[in-house]
Amino acid sequence: MSKKKGLSVDEKRKRMMEVFYEKKDVFQLKELEKICPKEKGITPMSVKDILQSLVDDDMVCAEKIGTSNYFWCFPSQAVLSRKRKLEEINTEVEGLKKRKANNGAAIEEAKKLRVEGAERSELLEEIGVKEKMLAAVTNEVLKYKECDPEVLEQKKKEILTSKESINRWTDNIFSVQSWCKNKFSIETKTMCKNFGIPEELDYVE
Structure with missing residues (x-):
């Protein structure tokens, strides 16, 4: 319950x-x-x-x-209490409306008084030029990214990982060839021909 x-x-x-x-x-x-x-x-x-x-x-x-x-x-x-409370709320609303109107008028007046002076125009133009220069330099740096020491170091690590993977698979192929030769008397040359394995297959130094 x-x-x-x-x-x-x-x-x-x-x-x-x-x-x-x-x-x-x-x-x-x-x-x-x-x-x-x-x-x-x-x-x-x-x-x-x-x-x-x-x-x-x-x-x-x-x-x-x-x-x-x-x-x-x-x-x-x-x-009477409710009427008094309603009057207080209405008074507060009217006050807020007046503040909003005054703020809006002040903003419009500030916009009119703002003068697009020569100094401001020059600064805006200079900013535009600097932004174009920065973009050009950034593009130039990207061209030489391959020469970045950090990029080169990362490439070296990737190459080393690839070599280790190649040699591991090469070792696996040699093991399978040896097992087939001992188990089924299949010559390595025959197996390479049938499975498309290059005869010159060897470890990568």
């Missing part, structure tokens, strides 16, 4: 607000700790934290009278 999933924070906040809207009364924390679990399924341990979050967001009013704290929120207050 699967375990019942608990309420999310948003769901708890919503249900606690329902208590204020439905009861239209003023409460102390201990009263909410009895009502919310019984009527809205909010765990007693989380009532205080949920209530505080609503107070912090100006959704629930709080007032200390004497030694006791009282909490309330009437539907009309919730509407």
Whole structure:
């Protein structure tokens, strides 16, 4: 049997607000700790934290009278709170729109003020010349790549590896020839002719 999933924070906040809207009364924390679990399924341990979050967001009013704290929120207050929040958001959006417009105007003004001076043109031309020179030198270097010591060393290693491979296969052929001669009395010359093996086959020095 699967375990019942608990309420999310948003769901708890919503249900606690329902208590204020439905009861239209003023409460102390201990009263909410009895009502919310019984009527809205909010765990007693989380009532205080949920209530505080609503107070912090100006959704629930709080007032200390004497030694006791009282909490309330009437539907009309919730509407006013939402209107005030909407006005704040709209004001912020308008401010951002103005900043965007001002930044755009500043960019356009900077573009107009930028002058293509003679010095800048000369520098751009010089950069173009240097880039062409670099490309030409790079192509020239590539022509002599075969003379590069590192390239030559790599070629030597490749040649040595190839020689070792050739001599290993040559040795294998000689072994097979010797075995066939001893086992079946087949002459080496006959075997070379039948299998297309050069008679002058020998190890590479």
